[in-house]
Amino acid sequence: xxxxxxxxxxFVAGFLVAATPLIFAAIGELVVEKSGVxxxxxxxxxxxxxxCGFATAxxxxxxxxxxxxxxxxxxxxxxxxxxxxxxxLANQVASGLSxxxxxxxxxxxxxxxxVGIKPPRLGDIDFGPLVDIPVIGPILFxxxxxxxxxxxxVAGVWAVLKFTRAGLILRAVGESHDAxxxxxxxxxxxxxxxxxxxxxCAGLGGAYISLIRVPQWTEGMTAGIGWIALxxxxxxxxxxxxxxxxxxxxxxxxxxxxxxxxxxVAIPVEYLAMSPYIITIIVLVVLSADKSAAxxxxxxxxxxxx
Amino acid sequence: xxxxxxxxxAALALGLASGxxxxxxxxxxxxxxxxxxxxxxxxxxNEGRLAVEEEFGDKVETVFVESVAEGPDSExxxxxxxxxxxxxxFTTSFGYMDPTINVAKKFPxxxxxxxxxxxxADNVSTYSARFYEGRAIQGHIAxxxxxxxxxxxxxxxxxxxxxxxxxxxxxxxxxxxxxxQFKIVWAxxxxxxxxxxxxxxxxxxxxxxxxxxxxxxxxxxxxxxxAGNVITFGQASDMAQYAPKPRVSSIIDNWAPYYIDRVKAxxxxxxxxxxxxxxxxxxxxxxxxxxxxxxxxxxxEALELKEKIASGEYHPFTGxxxxxxxxxxxxxxxxxxxxxxxxMNFYVEGIEGTIPE
Numbered sequence: 180x181x182x183x184x185x186x187x188x189x190f191v192a193g194f195l196v197a198a199t200p201l202i203f204a205a206i207g208e209l210v211v212e213k214s215g216v217x218x219x220x221x222x223x224x225x226x227x228x229x230x231c232g233f234a235t236a237x238x239x240x241x242x243x244x245x246x247x248x249x250x251x252x253x254x255x256x257x258x259x260x261x262x263x264x265x266x267x268l269a270n271q272v273a274s275g276l277s278x279x280x281x282x283x284x285x286x287x288x289x290x291x292x293x294v295g296i297k298p299p300r301l302g303d304i305d306f307g308p309l310v311d312i313p314v315i316g317p318i319l320f321x322x323x324x325x326x327x328x329x330x331x332x333v334a335g336v337w338a339v340l341k342f343t344r345a346g347l348i349l350r351a352v353g354e355s356h357d358a359x360x361x362x363x364x365x366x367x368x369x370x371x372x373x374x375x376x377x378x379x380c381a382g383l384g385g386a387y388i389s390l391i392r393v394p395q396w397t398e399g400m401t402a403g404i405g406w407i408a409l410x411x412x413x414x415x416x417x418x419x420x421x422x423x424x425x426x427x428x429x430x431x432x433x434x435x436x437x438x439x440x441x442x443x444v445a446i447p448v449e450y451l452a453m454s455p456y457i458i459t460i461i462v463l464v465v466l467s468a469d470k471s472a473a474x475x476x477x478x479x480x481x482x483x484x485x
Numbered sequence: 486x487x488x489x490x491x492x493x494x495a496a497l498a499l500g501l502a503s504g505x506x507x508x509x510x511x512x513x514x515x516x517x518x519x520x521x522x523x524x525x526x527x528x529x530x531n532e533g534r535l536a537v538e539e540e541f542g543d544k545v546e547t548v549f550v551e552s553v554a555e556g557p558d559s560e561x562x563x564x565x566x567x568x569x570x571x572x573x574x575f576t577t578s579f580g581y582m583d584p585t586i587n588v589a590k591k592f593p594x595x596x597x598x599x600x601x602x603x604x605x606a607d608n609v610s611t612y613s614a615r616f617y618e619g620r621a622i623q624g625h626i627a628x629x630x631x632x633x634x635x636x637x638x639x640x641x642x643x644x645x646x647x648x649x650x651x652x653x654x655x656x657x658x659x660x661x662x663x664x665x666q667f668k669i670v671w672a673x674x675x676x677x678x679x680x681x682x683x684x685x686x687x688x689x690x691x692x693x694x695x696x697x698x699x700x701x702x703x704x705x706x707x708x709x710x711x712a713g714n715v716i717t718f719g720q721a722s723d724m725a726q727y728a729p730k731p732r733v734s735s736i737i738d739n740w741a742p743y744y745i746d747r748v749k750a751x752x753x754x755x756x757x758x759x760x761x762x763x764x765x766x767x768x769x770x771x772x773x774x775x776x777x778x779x780x781x782x783x784x785x786e787a788l789e790l791k792e793k794i795a796s797g798e799y800h801p802f803t804g805x806x807x808x809x810x811x812x813x814x815x816x817x818x819x820x821x822x823x824x825x826x827x828x829m830n831f832y833v834e835g836i837e838g839t840i841p842e
Contacts, residue, residue, distance in 0.1 A: 184668075184691040193690070197683055287522060294524055295703065295726025297710065393682040395707040398522030399552060402677040433680070437687040440670040441637070448643075448841040452673045 185438045188317045191431075195318075195326060196392055198430025200225070200384040200401075202329040204408035205415070205422040206336055207380025212412055213340065214373035215353035215476035219275025220260055221381050222405025223282020228253040228382025229389035230286040233396045234293055236386075242301035246325055246386050253382020254375045256282055261374040265367045268480050283399060293396045301325065301391060325387055330423070332380070337419040349373060353474035356481040366481050381405065414463035416471035421463065429459045511573070511752050513537060514566035515549035516559060518578035518701075519676035525701035526675065526721040526738070527551065530577045530600075533740030540745045544752070552676075555580025563588040567595045573751045575744065576600065578675065579644050585609060596756050598747060601646050603827055607758055612743060615764030616646065617653035617826070618794045619736035620697075621801035622772055622787050623718045626734060627695040628658030628665050629783040630716060637688025638669045639681060639698040639705055643841045645829040647699045652833045653801045654697055657790075659835055667836055668693055678704035689715055696731075706732055716778065723773040734787070735773030743769065762823065765795045802826065807834035 204221050211218050231252030236245025256278065263274040304327070306320040340346035349369060351359045356366045388404070389396050407429065415421035436451035444451075513534075521531040534547050548566065553559045559581045566574055567588060573596045576585045582602035589597045589609045597609045605611055627636050636658060640647050651669060658665045668691060670684045677700075685696050685705035689712045698705045698720045706724055709715040709731035717727065719735025743761065750756040763769035772791050775784045793799035804815030809832040815821060832840060 186690055189690045193683070193686060197679075200679070287520065290522070294522060295724075297707070300711075388679050393678050393704045393707050394711065395678070395703060397524060397678045397702050397704065398520040399676070400678040400702070400704075402674075402679065404679065434683065434687065437670055437684050438691070441668045441687050441691045443668070443838045445839075447839075448671050449673075452671065 182442055182444070184442045188314065190434060190438055191318045192321060194427065194431040194434040195322065197434055198426040199326050199329045200387045200392065200404055201408055201411065201426040201430060202333060202423060203380045203384030203387065204405055205411045205426055206329075206333050206419060207377035207384070208408055209412050209415070209417055209419060209422055210336060210340075210349070210380075211373050211377035212477055213353045213417060213474055214349050214370045215356055215474050215479065215481075216264065216370050216374060217271045217275065217478040218257065218260055218278070218374060218377055219272060219409065220257070220278025220282065221377075221408050222401055222403070223279035224253040224256050224378045224381035225282075225385035225388075225405045225408075226286040226399065226401045227256045227282045228385030229401060230290045230293070230385075230396060231382065232386025233298055233389040234289060236298045236390055237293060237296055240299050242299050242390055243324075245298070245390055246301075246383060249382040249386030250379035251382070253378040253380070253385065255378070256285075257374050257378025257381075258371075260378075261371040264480070265371050265374075268482060271478050271480070279405070287398045290396050290398060294398075296396065298390050298394050298396075300394075323391060325383070325391070328383075329387075333419045333423045340419070350474070353476055356476045356479070360481070360483060366483075370481070381408075384408070411459075411463075413473075414460060414467065416463075416467040416469075417473065418471065421466060424466075425459055425463050428462055429455050432458050509544075510546045511541070511544060511748060512569075512571045513545060513547045513748055513751075514563075514569075514571035514574040515547065516553050516562055516566070516574065516576045516578075516581060517549055517551040518553060518555065518580070520551050521549070523676055523701045524703045524722055524724060524726075525719075527577070527701060529722050529738045530575070530740055533744040534575075536741035537744050537748050541748065541752075545748060553581075557584070560584035560588055563597075564591070567592040571595060573598065573748060573756075579642070579646060596751055605758055605760060610747070610758050610760065612761040613646070614738055614769040615762060616736055616738075616770060617649045617801055618764040619770050619772055620650040620653040621657045621794065622790055623697060623734065623736070624654035624657030624659075625661060625790055626718075626775070626779055626783055626787050627654065627697065627716070628660065628662035629786075630733075630779065631658075631662065631665060631695045633692045633694045634662065634664045635666050635668060635692040635694065637685070637691070637693030637696040638667055639684045639688070639696065639700055640669055640671045641675050641700045642673060643671060645827060648832070648840060649826060649829045650697075650699055651836065652829065655836050656806065656833060657801070669836075669838055671841060672700055674700065676701045678702045681705050682708040685709060686712070703727065719773050725773065728774070729776035730778040732773075732776070733778045734775045737771035737773050739769055739771050762827075765791060766797060808832070809834055809836055 228249035232245040232249030235248035236242045260278045263269040301323045309320045310316045411425045432455040517527045519527040575598045577600045579601045585599045601613045681700045682704040685708035696717050706727040709717045716733045717731040723735045800820040802821035804819040805817045806815040808814045
């Protein structure tokens with residue numbers, strides 16, 4: 180065992196990166212679910228974002244344009260879900276699942292000519308002298324702008340949901356779409372907007388994997404992160420900061436267990452490998468003891484005639 | 486991933502209704518653990534499938550289901566293939582071993598071929614390649630080239646096939662560099678690019694300047710490229726898009742001749758249950774081009790090692806070799822028997838850490 184092999188600074192910086200795709204996907208889905216819609220297509224929107232972002236970044240040479248395209252790609256795909264569930268009133272679970280399947284297939288098709296290409300690198304933000312602050316500098320001030328955007332997004336969603344009228348309306352739609360409708364709010368329009376936001380966020384999360392975390396394009400490369408984001412939203416009791424905490428816990432313990440393995444720690448590897456899932460679940464379940472319930476209209480189809 | 490397979494099997498079931506026309510065609514099914522575009526393991530199996538189609542043209546029909554989870558899920562996929570009229574089914578991952586045996590019992594007339602396992606039946610053959618021969622060459626290059634003397638190894642699951650590779654690489658790295666140290670990280674997945682990249686990054690952060698992988702995607706190559714002065718080896722497929730550096734050589738699985746051979750046997754009615762385990766000599770294991778990033782003398786030694794292994798003059802597991810606990814395994818000049826290799830569940834002397842149970 181040689182714990183000195185683990186560089187704590189690199190470790191923390193590493194897990195902030197590892198958690199970022201999860202943060203984007205989870206915060207997007209959180210808004211969608213707060214509006215009363217269950218979109219199980221996160222994985223499909225992520226992988227679509229991953230390839231749209233990758234392809235655009237490679238073609239234009241600009242990673243930021245890539246991220247913009249990823250958000251657009253995820254949103255366009257989610258529009259399909261919005262059409263199915265809000266206009267055609269299809270079952271949300273089935274529509275979400277098919278969105279994942281469709282996204283996986285579509286991304287594989289678009290991605291065929293992008294295998295083995297190295298994408299342009301998104302540079303870290305230059306914080307100047309801040310980087311030289313011991314410990315905090317290398318951990319907090321050596322990242323790309325998208326990572327900070329993820330954290331800002333969590334803060335933004337939290338503030339909007341808690342303090343603004345728009346947030347109140349969104350929550351009202353999610354709690355009781357009939358009441359919101361009776362008050363004159365356009366339930367479908369609000370939900371469609373939430374779905375688009377969720378799609379854009381998932382797309383950004385996917386592109387963060389293909390452009391920064393790995394960085395390359397491989398078919399099916401999100402490998403289940405979308406599903407973890409879905410679970411995270413539930414375990415976080417639909418609260419933005421808890422979702423952030425859950426993502427950091429999950430990302431952090433995943434990185435930690437890899438680091439411990441590399442350092443040869445004498446804990447059996449199988450326990451290390453399962454620890455991210457177990458610890459994240461335990462912490463969030465304990466936190467959710469305050470009985471925060473799901474949005475009451477979650478997953479229910481709305482039609483004005485009901 | 487489960488859902489992909491669910492839908493694919495539903496599609497297969499639909500095919501059942503309409504597929505009864507072409508009775509004379511030999512139908513061959515393939516069950517893949519990752520997507521065919523993984524650029525590694527599954528990619529090469531799919532190349533083998535395409536070679537079968539090329540060889541037999543109209544006389545054969547192939548079907549495949551990709552990203553099938555190991556375990557019970559795969560059993561359903563195989564059952565569906567058998568119901569759909571497959572004559573021969575290749576199941577291409579270690580974790581399909583018990584499911585293959587179970588399904589084979591239910592369909593005695595269907596032939597099964599399981600890759601990398603050790604359980605056979607009258608209608609179940611096993612086949613694998615001696616990847617450890619290629620690992621010996623990788624170990625030689627890695628041991629010669631490392632400057633930090635730390636070699637990172639990304640394992641998938643602690644199964645004999647992977648452990649064999651670690652031992653073989655270690656023995657040959659140690660031979661040229663007595664100070665070499667292996668850091669082994671188990672990813673517990675065959676295919677998860679983000680996790681594989683993370684594992685590679687962690688190893689590099691902990692000082693490794695060579696990363697060997699036994700997982701299926703090219704993600705560790707991308708991570709090594711990003712990190713700079715690190716070398717890697719293509720796994721299962723050439724991964725030449727990362728040459729000349731980080732990827733300095735590779736192990737290439739060449740399944741095509743075997744698949745063609747076995748499909749032909751089914752057509753001729755000569756198929757019998759057997760166990761095939763071929764290496765560099767017969768061409769089932771190929772060594773990808775050693776790039777110029779490798780010093781010329783190391784490259785020459787590696788090629789010489791390859792020739793000796795191919796001709797049978799040298800066996801990568803030749804004594805004296807002790808087990809990790811110091812007990813004797815192979816005496817001076819003694820070579821390992823296939824039975825021990827097939828079930829290898831121990832590290833050789835010098836490797837640190839324990840194998841997960």
